[in-house]
Amino acid sequence: MKKKYQIFVSSTYEDLKEERDLVIKAILEMGHIPVGMEMFSAGDEQQWQLIQSQINDCDYYIIISAFRYGSMDGDISYTEKEYDYAFSKGIPVLGFVINEDVKWPATKVDKNATKVEKLTSFKSKIQSKLVSFWNDKNDLYGKVSISLMKQFNTNPRTGWVKSSESMGPEVLKEISRLSTENSDLRKEIEEYENKLNNEEKAEFEKTLNTLKHNKRSPSFFYYGGEDWEYENEEFTLLEIFNLLAPELMIENSSKYCSMYLGTMLNPDKERELRAEWPIPSNTVRKILADLNVLEIIKPSTKKHSVKDENDYWTLTEQGKKLFKEVRRELLDKNLENGKIASVKNEKTTKTKK
Numbered sequence: 001m002k003k004k005y006q007i008f009v010s011s012t013y014e015d016l017k018e019e020r021d022l023v024i025k026a027i028l029e030m031g032h033i034p035v036g037m038e039m040f041s042a043g044d045e046q047q048w049q050l051i052q053s054q055i056n057d058c059d060y061y062i063i064i065s066a067f068r069y070g071s072m073d074g075d076i077s078y079t080e081k082e083y084d085y086a087f088s089k090g091i092p093v094l095g096f097v098i099n100e101d102v103k104w105p106a107t108k109v110d111k112n113a114t115k116v117e118k119l120t121s122f123k124s125k126i127q128s129k130l131v132s133f134w135n136d137k138n139d140l141y142g143k144v145s146i147s148l149m150k151q152f153n154t155n156p157r158t159g160w161v162k163s164s165e166s167m168g169p170e171v172l173k174e175i176s177r178l179s180t181e182n183s184d185l186r187k188e189i190e191e192y193e194n195k196l197n198n199e200e201k202a203e204f205e206k207t208l209n210t211l212k213h214n215k216r217s218p219s220f221f222y223y224g225g226e227d228w229e230y231e232n233e234e235f236t237l238l239e240i241f242n243l244l245a246p247e248l249m250i251e252n253s254s255k256y257c258s259m260y261l262g263t264m265l266n267p268d269k270e271r272e273l274r275a276e277w278p279i280p281s282n283t284v285r286k287i288l289a290d291l292n293v294l295e296i297i298k299p300s301t302k303k304h305s306v307k308d309e310n311d312y313w314t315l316t317e318q319g320k321k322l323f324k325e326v327r328r329e330l331l332d333k334n335l336e337n338g339k340i341a342s343v344k345n346e347k348t349t350k351t352k353k
Contacts, residue, residue, distance in 0.1 A: 003159030005152065006033045008055050008091075010082045011064035012071075015108035019064060022141040030148065033160070048073075052085060059157035061086035062144065063126055066098045067109040069119040080122050087129075092155055094147050095131035097123050102135050207294050207322060211238035216287060218279045220262060222271045228280065231267045238326070240287060241296065245315060245323040251300035253310035258284040288313055296322055 007027050011020055020036065027034040035054050055061065063083050070077040076084075087093055098104070110116050132147055134140040214237045219228040243264050244257060252260075255277065262278030277284075291297045296319030300312035315323065 003156075003161055004032055005059040005157060005159045006035055006057055007060045007062060007148070008058040008082075008086065009034055009036045009062045009064070010079055010086075012066070012068040012077075012079055015068045016064055016066055019066075019137045019140050022137050023062065023064065023144050026141050026145045027148070030145065032148075048078075048081075051082060055082065055086050055091065056089060058086075058091060059159055060148065060151060061091045061093045062096065063093060064096045064140065065119075065123055065126060067104055067119070069110055069115040069122065072115075077118070077122070080118075080125075083122075083126070092151060092157070093129055094144075094151065095126035095129055096134055096140060096143065096147075097126055097131055099133050099135055204322065204325065207296065207318075208238070208326070210294060211241055212236055214290070216240065216283070218261070218265065218283050220266060220268075221274050221278055221280075222268070223274055225274075233265075233267050235265060237287070237290060241291060242323070242326060244291075244297075245319065248297055248313055248315045249320075251302055251312045251314040253312050254281065254284055254288060255310055257288065257313070261287075291319075295319075 009020060009023055009027070013020075024034040024036070035058060061083075063079070065079075070079040072078070073081055083093065110119060130147075132143045134143055215234040216237065217230070217232065217234045219230045221228055240261065243261060247257070247260055258277050258279045258281065259275065261284065262273045265279075266273055288297065292299075292313075295316055297313050298316050300314040302312065302314075304310075304312070
């Protein structure tokens with residue numbers, strides 16, 4: 001199984017550009033993946049997080065040092081900061097430090113005393129671990145190649161492999177087992193959902209049947225009247241629920257329900273009902289209590305003024321589903337009746353012609 005290793009290359013940038021290019025070339029020629037974040041400017045916190053992420057994904061870390069300490073983040077250079085982070089993560093670090101007696105362009109050498117001191121300290125840190133000394137870019141190219149080959153053999157890492165190559169017989173067998181298990185679980189879930197749907201449907205039919213077969217015959221109080229007036233007209237709880245449901249989508253009070261039902265059920269449209277409790281409060285509260293027992297409405301939990309002594313009601317989720325299905329059935333029925341009427345009209349028109 002052929003692995004490709006990801007290798008982070010760190011150094012100061014401008015002074016070691018040619019050297020870095022050759023190191024990256026060496027890594028590519030070996031068939032591996034070089035990574036370097038020198039193109040990002042210093043001082044950007046998001047870029048530092050990206051650098052950390054890239055280092056975390058690497059198998060090996062290469063540090064190249066010459067005569068510059070590099071851009072600083074506070075009291076430390078980004079190059080040293082990267083080195084410390086890689087070391088803290090347990091990533092194998094390969095150090096390459098330039099020989100001190102090498103002739104080097106003065107423009108590529110730090111003159112600042114503080115940076116010179118920090119660079120000396122940093123080089124000592126690198127040399128305390130695995131390190132090679134180099135004289136020029138070609139020398140560095142060869143030593144990086146040799147050092148990496150040794151590391152690959154003596155300290156192999158996870159690396160990257162093609163998914164097709166990583167799947168041995170055991171993996172394929174496990175995938176097959178998991179696939180079968182997944183299929184069985186899907187069937188169990190489907191059966192369970194069907195069972196729930198059937199139970200919900202049965203409960204829906206039971207509630208609907210209860211609403212259809214329970215009737216109420218409310219009395220009414222009219223303006224100018226002296227007492228409650230009783231009518232023999234009966235209304236099913238389903239009819240009453242269909243009237244109240246849109247008004248209880250959010251919430252409404254028992255007092256409002258009395259006013260609204262009075263308006264909608266008033267048997268004598270020529271006479272005006274009184275505004276407050278046109279249907280007896282005990283009648284309305286019994287109706288609301290029955291709908292609550294059927295779990296299609298519930299007391300509202302919305303907060304109101306402490307001075308508000310009304311009791312408020314709202315639809316439950318089950319109530320919303322019930323109203324939705326009842327209304328849909330009614331709309332479908334109206335659509336079908338409309339089609340039948342249209343066909344009859346069309347036949348009548350043709351007959352006249």
